[in-house]
Amino acid sequence: MPINIEEIRNQFPVLHQEVNGKPLVYFDNAATTQKPKQVLEALQQYYEMDNSNIHRGAHTLADRATRYYENTRSAIQKFINAKEEEEIIFTKGTTESINLVASTFGRKFIGKGDEIIISTLEHHSNIVPWQMLCEEKGAILKIIPINDAGEIDLEEFEKLLSAKTKLVSLVHVSNALGTINPVKRVIELAHKFGAKVLLDGAQSTNHLEVDVQELDCDFLAFSAHKLYGPTGLGILYGKREILESMPPYQGGGEMIKEVSFEKTTYNEIPFKFEAGTPNIADVIAFSKAIKFIDDLGKKEIKKHEDDLLEYASDALKDIKGFIPVGTAKEKVSVISFNINGMHPFDVGMMLDANGIAVRTGHHCTQPLMKRLGLEGTVRASFSVYNTKSEIDQMVASIARIAKIKNK
Structure with a gap:
């Protein structure tokens, strides 16, 4: 209705x-959406009644906070139709989500002479991490051109693809122009060459139905604050088999199984990529923003x-x-x-x-x-x-x- x-x-x-x-x-x-009352109330509720660290406590507050926190992960899984909750990783924003992929997948699987493709439409956060990686690894960054209307040239994109292409990282919707890119076709073409595809969904997840299984993207990065949620919270979706093949992004608590001075074994996904005390209140409050969207x-x-x-x-x-x-x-x-x-x-x-x-x-x-x-x-x-x-x-x-x- x-x-x-x-x-x-x-x-x-x-x-x-x-x-x-x-x-x-x-x-x-x-730039950022405003926040409905239920999101603001959830933030206050956490700090007034549920404030506790998560995953490691045996007391009631820790149990409540952990349950609410993980409920948000489940809500996000359904929101983008990921196969599993474990494919949802919390970061501090779209920018960190992209940097996480560059620093882990990029450093492990991209080497000298390999190629990364982005487009002319990209936000700096989907340009600079790949430039840094290319400089470090001796890889090559290639750019999909656009026409005067602000649309990518698919024919030119096809010409850029080769066996050397290891990653295509593309904005789903341009933040500057509002252009919706034909990402499903981009993903199909890239996969023919064995390349992985990351979608910058910062501007698409709030406007469009985004189904990661239907799109078949390998990664999706987006932010809560553009979805009526709090600032300082990002999400990275990744296919399980790819995430499991990637090394940790940061070291510390929570991302480990066992630590000794001789050797450390790492935790399972998603916790392998979530070192330290996370942004608990904002994660919990984001579930209210998702419900607001789902209800409408x-x-x-x-x-x-x-x-x-x-x-x-x-x-x-x-x-x-x-x-x-x-x-x-x-x-x-x-x-x-x-x-x-x-x-x-x-x-x-x-x-x-x-x-x-x-x-x-x-x-x-x-x-x-x-x-x-x-x-x-x-x-x-x-x-x-x-x-x-x-x-x-x-x-x-x-x-x-x-x-x-x-x-």
């Missing part, structure tokens, strides 16, 4: 405030966000001086743009003066901006709690701003 937008908005306290004397319009959801339904969320994207795109296109950036046929609810003759930061500051929160700059995608010949863009990104009336406010503000330079 259609979502009740007012009922949803009432679950997000942060939305009900004024900024610079105007009602807040929050269109920076690609991904299909209904996507329909609402797609409606907002279509409405905003149509309303903005006739503004003189408005320059859309990223016009892929398949997109999520992100509009990246510039105003002719104005710096993105200035546009962002003027929108903020009207209570409208957007993101400006290169969005941690400097190579993409270079390909497009831009310093950066203004990015408005919509979520389930946003409304058409908020878009009307943004469009009116942009029209006034554009009029300054484009009379």
